[in-house]
Amino acid sequence: xxxxxxxxxxxxxxxxHIVLLLEDGTFFNVQRKADDIPLIGTSYxxxxxxxxxxxxxMIKYGSLAATFLLAIMIFxxxxxxxxxxxxxxxxxxxxxxxxxxxxxxxxxxVPLNQDAERLLKDMDxxxxxxxxxxxxVISHSTEMGYIQKDGSSVIELTVVKLNDNNKDILESINQxxxxxxxxxxxxxxxxxxxxxxxxxxxxxxxxISINDAVNKQGNDHNEQISETTVEQLExxxxxxxxxxxxxxxxxxxxxxxxxxxxxxxPSPASTPSEIERTNSVDLPKENNKSIExxxxxxxxxxxxxxxxxxxxxxxxxxxxxKVEQPTGTEQSSKVEQSSKPAxxxxxxxxxxxxxxxxxQREGVINNSEPxxxxxxxxxxxxxxxxxxxxxxxxxQSDVLPTNPSKQNEQIHSTSLDIE
Amino acid sequence: MIxxxxxxxxxxxxxxxxxxHTNIEVRELIISRYKPYVINTVRHLCRRFVxxxxxxxxxxxxxxxxxxxxxxxxxxxxxxxxxxLLIKRxxxxxxxxxxxxxxxxxxxxxxxxxxxxxxxxxxxSIDQFERNQNTLTLVDEIMSFDQTLQLxxxxxxxxxxxxxxxxxxxxxxxxxxxxxxxxxxxxxxxxEKKRFPQTDFIARTGxxxxxxxxxxxxxxxxxxxLLHPEWIYLTEYVKVYPK
Numbered sequence: 001x002x003x004x005x006x007x008x009x010x011x012x013x014x015x016x017h018i019v020l021l022l023e024d025g026t027f028f029n030v031q032r033k034a035d036d037i038p039l040i041g042t043s044y045x046x047x048x049x050x051x052x053x054x055x056x057x058m059i060k061y062g063s064l065a066a067t068f069l070l071a072i073m074i075f076x077x078x079x080x081x082x083x084x085x086x087x088x089x090x091x092x093x094x095x096x097x098x099x100x101x102x103x104x105x106x107x108x109x110v111p112l113n114q115d116a117e118r119l120l121k122d123m124d125x126x127x128x129x130x131x132x133x134x135x136x137v138i139s140h141s142t143e144m145g146y147i148q149k150d151g152s153s154v155i156e157l158t159v160v161k162l163n164d165n166n167k168d169i170l171e172s173i174n175q176x177x178x179x180x181x182x183x184x185x186x187x188x189x190x191x192x193x194x195x196x197x198x199x200x201x202x203x204x205x206x207x208i209s210i211n212d213a214v215n216k217q218g219n220d221h222n223e224q225i226s227e228t229t230v231e232q233l234e235x236x237x238x239x240x241x242x243x244x245x246x247x248x249x250x251x252x253x254x255x256x257x258x259x260x261x262x263x264x265x266p267s268p269a270s271t272p273s274e275i276e277r278t279n280s281v282d283l284p285k286e287n288n289k290s291i292e293x294x295x296x297x298x299x300x301x302x303x304x305x306x307x308x309x310x311x312x313x314x315x316x317x318x319x320x321x322k323v324e325q326p327t328g329t330e331q332s333s334k335v336e337q338s339s340k341p342a343x344x345x346x347x348x349x350x351x352x353x354x355x356x357x358x359x360q361r362e363g364v365i366n367n368s369e370p371x372x373x374x375x376x377x378x379x380x381x382x383x384x385x386x387x388x389x390x391x392x393x394x395x396q397s398d399v400l401p402t403n404p405s406k407q408n409e410q411i412h413s414t415s416l417d418i419e
Numbered sequence: 420m421i422x423x424x425x426x427x428x429x430x431x432x433x434x435x436x437x438x439x440h441t442n443i444e445v446r447e448l449i450i451s452r453y454k455p456y457v458i459n460t461v462r463h464l465c466r467r468f469v470x471x472x473x474x475x476x477x478x479x480x481x482x483x484x485x486x487x488x489x490x491x492x493x494x495x496x497x498x499x500x501x502x503x504l505l506i507k508r509x510x511x512x513x514x515x516x517x518x519x520x521x522x523x524x525x526x527x528x529x530x531x532x533x534x535x536x537x538x539x540x541x542x543x544s545i546d547q548f549e550r551n552q553n554t555l556t557l558v559d560e561i562m563s564f565d566q567t568l569q570l571x572x573x574x575x576x577x578x579x580x581x582x583x584x585x586x587x588x589x590x591x592x593x594x595x596x597x598x599x600x601x602x603x604x605x606x607x608x609x610x611e612k613k614r615f616p617q618t619d620f621i622a623r624t625g626x627x628x629x630x631x632x633x634x635x636x637x638x639x640x641x642x643x644x645l646l647h648p649e650w651i652y653l654t655e656y657v658k659v660y661p662k
Contacts, residue, residue: 009656011561012575013459015468019575021561025589025657027578027637037462040455041499041558 006030006046010038020044083107085163087200088130088173090137091156091211093146094119098137100130104169109133112209115146130169131176138180151187156211158193160200170194431649432498432559439487449487450480452566453502456558457483460506478513482506499558560650567643571613573636581636592634593661596641598624606646615639 006028008020017029018038030046038044085102089095095112096119106125111117119140125133138147138155147153157177159170174192181188193214195203203213439446461479462469469475482505490501565575583589599605599620608616615638617631631638644650644659654660 009557009561012455012565013462014576017576019579021653021656023656024586025659026582026584027575028582029576029579034468035466037459037466037468039463039503040459040561 010044087160089158089210095209104130106133135180154189156191158210160195478509479506482509557652560653600645
């Protein structure tokens with residue numbers, strides 16, 4: 001009806017409309033164009049803007065085509081972003097295949113067994129960063145008992161690059177997993193490896209986990225992180241399980257925190273801190289020698305320990321000179337305390353030691369130990385136990401060499417000499 | 420003040436024009452009736468939407484006033500066509516004068532060439548207008564109808580929304596209007612109060628109030644056309660009589 005042409009008589013022309021009296025006796029307002037001012041009383045034909053049929057067809061099909069084009073564009077855009085770039089296969093007991101996009105967001109997770117299904121039931125992983133998903137997987141597995149904290153569990157990870165252009169996310173995954181394991185106080189065997197697409201396809205063909213396939217192939221793939229560190233820990237019988245951080249120097253400091261807590265409890269009797277205590281008190285000269293020896297043992301650290309004393313020696317030697325009196329002995333005893341904070345009977349011991357030996361000891365300590373830790377003004381009682389514990393670790397396991405700080409090594413060697 | 424709509428016996432235009440020579444009120448009445456026509460003509464000739472504040476519209480009103488003075492019924496020309504002619508001539512004179520003095524109206528055509536084209540077009544449009552003499556009588560009717568409707572607060576542009584879309588409804592409304600005109604009391608009430616006596620009409624005909632309300636203005640228009648049988652062309656156009 002609205003598209004029909006209408007014939008009528010103009011009865012009024014307003015600013016916006018032309019009012020027509022139509023032939024059927026009705027009135028009709030036509031939108032007026034700017035220069036269209038018909039005379040009142042003249043007949044007027046109103047033709048709605050009807051586009052030619054070809055044009056209409058063009059619009060019809062053009063819009064249809066445009067819609068399709070738009071849909072395809074959106075689809076490809078979405079698809080390109082979310083296409084799988086990596087596969088991270090996780091085998092704990094739950095076996096998962098985590099498909100990750102190029103921007104390291106999880107697209108999907110394929111559970112390979114029932115445990116995995118159970119694990120994924122309450123997990124929200126869609127479009128979450130792979131690192132946080134990995135952390136979730138580990139913490140959930142721990143909560144659900146798939147990962148035992150006693151070190152009997154094995155976590156196998158295989159990263160497969162599904163696209164050649166992708167960067168390597170292995171290292172970041174490795175770090176995430178390690179961090180999380182450590183933060184959860186878990187001892188576990190972690191094996192991270194890479195595999196290529198063919199291996200994955202092969203594994204899928206054989207209907208086995210890619211991790212198993214990688215294990216079967218043995219050394220064909222690079223095992224980025226050796227199992228040795230963790231395995232060796234397990235070899236130590238009767239000791240509290242300690243996770244030794246693998247070759248990740250950057251993280252060592254943070255890694256020590258949980259380790260300390262674990263180790264304080266289990267081995268109170270045989271701690272070298274005791275040995276060290278007796279040595280430092282009763283045999284100051286030997287201690288001195290042993291520290292010098294120790295300096296020879298660790299040549300990289302020796303220069304530091306030697307340099308600092310040289311710098312500070314004038315001030316240190318001045319102090320005893322001033323003293324040779326009760327105050328001097330007090331200072332030396334303070335120094336001792338700082339190196340052996342847990343010792344309850346210190347004042348007595350320091351009293352029993354002659355003044356000259358006290359001076360000697362002071363010098364010895366200055367030589368052997370870094371100045372900042374031995375600062376008599378700041379005994380750092382909290383750090384000392386940590387240091388001692390580290391030395392326990394190093395004494396208990398042969399494996400630890402990369403971890404402990406220089407001071408630990410020094411003390412450790414001291415105790416050995418004494419023994 | 421004379422209200423043509425109220426008067427049951429309406430004087431025709433010719434007698435009014437003669438009366439207007441002496442009676443200023445009648446002159447005013449004729450001027451007010453033809454004002455929409457004047458402005459429409461001026462706009463048409465100027466090809467732009469001239470307002471009453473423009474000089475051209477003043478020229479149009481002056482031409483109308485002169486037409487009242489000089490129109491002779493015996494001339495064989497309807498009043499509206501005479502008004503059109505005078506307005507056209509005055510405007511052409513005005514355009515030429517403006518053109519000569521280079522004082523064009525601000526919104527008017529800028530170039531000389533375009534002005535001359537406009538003058539030619541104006542002359543051509545008059546020829547076309549005169550060829551269509553039938554419409555000229557219709558214009559008088561439309562002007563009269565417009566003025567009458569305005570007494571009821573109805574504008575032409577309002578009628579579209581009150582028009583029934585369906586032909587059956589239109590026919591029903593025609594019957595209702597015819598019924599209404601049959602009743603002198605109802606017609607008297609309408610003409611006196613300038614309001615549709617809805618309650619009385621519903622009471623008499625039993626029409627649904629919503630039907631009346633929805634098409635009230637259109638019904639009034641139909642009734643007014645029925646009450647003005649002298650509007651020959653309008654009566655024919657609107658087909659006020661029911662089948």
